[in-house]
Amino acid sequence: MKTFNYLLTLGLTVSLGLGTFSCSEDRLDVQPKTDLASEVAFDTPSRVLGQVNNMYDYMKAGAFLGGRYQVYGDIRADDFINRTSNLVTGAAVWQHTLTEASQNDVINLWGAGYAAINQINVFLAGVAANSSKFSAAPFPADYTTTVNGYVAEGRMLRALAYYSLLQYYARPYTDGNGSKPGLPLRLQAETELGNNDLARSTVAQVYDQILSDLQFAEANLPLSNSASNVFRAHRNAAIALRTRVLLSMARYADVVTEANKLVPATAPFKAPTGVAHELNSSLAAVFAPTPGGTEMILAFPFTTQDQPGTQNQLAFYYLPNAQGGGQEYSLNPAGVIANTGFKATDARLATLVTRVSNVPYLRKYTNGALAANPYTDAAPVIRYAEVLLNLAEALARTQGVTSTRALELLNAVRTRSGSDAYTAASFTSTFSIIDAILLERRLEFLGEGLRNNDLMRLQLPIPAKSTVSAVQPSATLYIWPIPSTELQTNTLITRN
Numbered sequence: 001m002k003t004f005n006y007l008l009t010l011g012l013t014v015s016l017g018l019g020t021f022s023c024s025e026d027r028l029d030v031q032p033k034t035d036l037a038s039e040v041a042f043d044t045p046s047r048v049l050g051q052v053n054n055m056y057d058y059m060k061a062g063a064f065l066g067g068r069y070q071v072y073g074d075i076r077a078d079d080f081i082n083r084t085s086n087l088v089t090g091a092a093v094w095q096h097t098l099t100e101a102s103q104n105d106v107i108n109l110w111g112a113g114y115a116a117i118n119q120i121n122v123f124l125a126g127v128a129a130n131s132s133k134f135s136a137a138p139f140p141a142d143y144t145t146t147v148n149g150y151v152a153e154g155r156m157l158r159a160l161a162y163y164s165l166l167q168y169y170a171r172p173y174t175d176g177n178g179s180k181p182g183l184p185l186r187l188q189a190e191t192e193l194g195n196n197d198l199a200r201s202t203v204a205q206v207y208d209q210i211l212s213d214l215q216f217a218e219a220n221l222p223l224s225n226s227a228s229n230v231f232r233a234h235r236n237a238a239i240a241l242r243t244r245v246l247l248s249m250a251r252y253a254d255v256v257t258e259a260n261k262l263v264p265a266t267a268p269f270k271a272p273t274g275v276a277h278e279l280n281s282s283l284a285a286v287f288a289p290t291p292g293g294t295e296m297i298l299a300f301p302f303t304t305q306d307q308p309g310t311q312n313q314l315a316f317y318y319l320p321n322a323q324g325g326g327q328e329y330s331l332n333p334a335g336v337i338a339n340t341g342f343k344a345t346d347a348r349l350a351t352l353v354t355r356v357s358n359v360p361y362l363r364k365y366t367n368g369a370l371a372a373n374p375y376t377d378a379a380p381v382i383r384y385a386e387v388l389l390n391l392a393e394a395l396a397r398t399q400g401v402t403s404t405r406a407l408e409l410l411n412a413v414r415t416r417s418g419s420d421a422y423t424a425a426s427f428t429s430t431f432s433i434i435d436a437i438l439l440e441r442r443l444e445f446l447g448e449g450l451r452n453n454d455l456m457r458l459q460l461p462i463p464a465k466s467t468v469s470a471v472q473p474s475a476t477l478y479i480w481p482i483p484s485t486e487l488q489t490n491t492l493i494t495r496n
Helices: 005-009 045-059 068-075 091-095 103-129 131-135 143-169 203-220 235-248 252-259 314-318 384-399 404-416 430-444 451-457 484-489
Strands: 013-015 035-037 080-082 181-184 200-202 296-300 329-331 353-356 359-362 379-383
Touching: 045 103, 045 143, 068 080, 068 091, 068 103, 068 143, 068 314, 068 451, 080 091, 091 103, 103 131, 103 143, 103 484, 131 143, 143 181, 143 203, 143 235, 143 451, 181 203, 200 203, 203 235, 235 252, 235 296, 235 379, 235 384, 235 451, 252 384, 296 384, 379 384, 384 404, 384 430, 404 430, 430 451
Parallel strands: none
Antiparallel strands: 013 035, 080 329, 181 200, 296 379, 329 359, 353 359
16 A cells, blocks of 8 residues: 555645654544644645654654664664564564564555655645745745745655665665666655555666655755754755765766765865765764764654654664663674774774673663653764765775775774774775775664665675574565555555
8 A cells, every 4th residue: 555544634634743653643533633724734834844844754753764764774684683572673674584464564664654755745746736825925035945945855855765665675776777676656645545556666767766856855955954954954965865875776986976065075074065064073972862063964853742652762772771771682792893893992882882791782872761851862864974985985996995085084984983094005905995894884874774775785695693594685585575565455566
């Protein structure tokens, strides 16, 4: 089906609420008290802005990019150990035992992703249908530019949603140059029951749409957006996301072109236009309740009145019980934290790893149940550190081991946390510097959900861990099954 059934009421009402998916929330009410009829939902600037906020609200659903997506991206691989065997919190993802009927992950992630996409499509259609209103009172004289920026935010969020779903439910772009079955590419606002049947576009066609949305977003997003420039999309956010997308397509020369818009030719590395993104001297500060500095390019925020929902919170998954977490996953002592290429005093090991009874846990998200504001850690989407490493890898792949800039970018991320810098003599081949960049990514983005993306784009085996065997790229389990809910309601869908 297109989305969860409750979203099929969106044509009757346009939600302006700011709640997220949770175990207690009831969205079956056809017209909740926080909703406005669609006929008047675009009548004032505040109502339009409320709908913009609602797009973000759906994106940061706990079942999607508000927590679960990031968790799944790491626990599929070998840097975490499952401690509870709880199917609700990803045990089947960790074990690679998912089926089409796996409700907590396969079904819910798909549903939440398409829920967000449909909410965005409803907004975009509403803007188009009401465009004549925006040139007269009560809208200010320059409102057309403002609303065009809102449309750009919607299109960037839609690109992020489709990219995120591709990483689980479709073969990598590099497998057949995007020719394999991708996702149903839903670009129409669904406001009533029906219209479920839609065949899967190819992976390449979905990526084409993602890049089209991001091109529009870059051209129309403001240079800065809101006080923090972290929780709303702006121009540099669209560029940064495009470097991730192009890296997943192995379009390395294009990654260099895009990243060069944000990264100067030489250190110090700081975005020259738009938001002045740069590495924060303290990685821990980047993950404070209010992210410090300008390293975090986009994240989804939460408050005590607006949490990601029960068993979706990042701190719940990773913190030990003694520090207010659910102790669902500890760090694999034989994983990346055991690599001797990093100094023991590296902040990513010394500050962001905590031990209880000598068992290591990730402490990147600190607002557990014992915090003053429980479970309000922002869910990260993309950081400047990723842009630097995306560029470093692309340079290494296009220019080889002699790329001094690739080495400088790698060292900028590495030395920020206290590990020793590499030298040109550290690498004897292109493969060796690329391996070092990939290793750096594992530690730098631990718990942020990027590990699965890297394995998929490079068609690497999902490594073995504990009692769980490796999954080869040719195996059926390498990507997730299409959910049974979609198979039951979409007669044109095909299985993975």
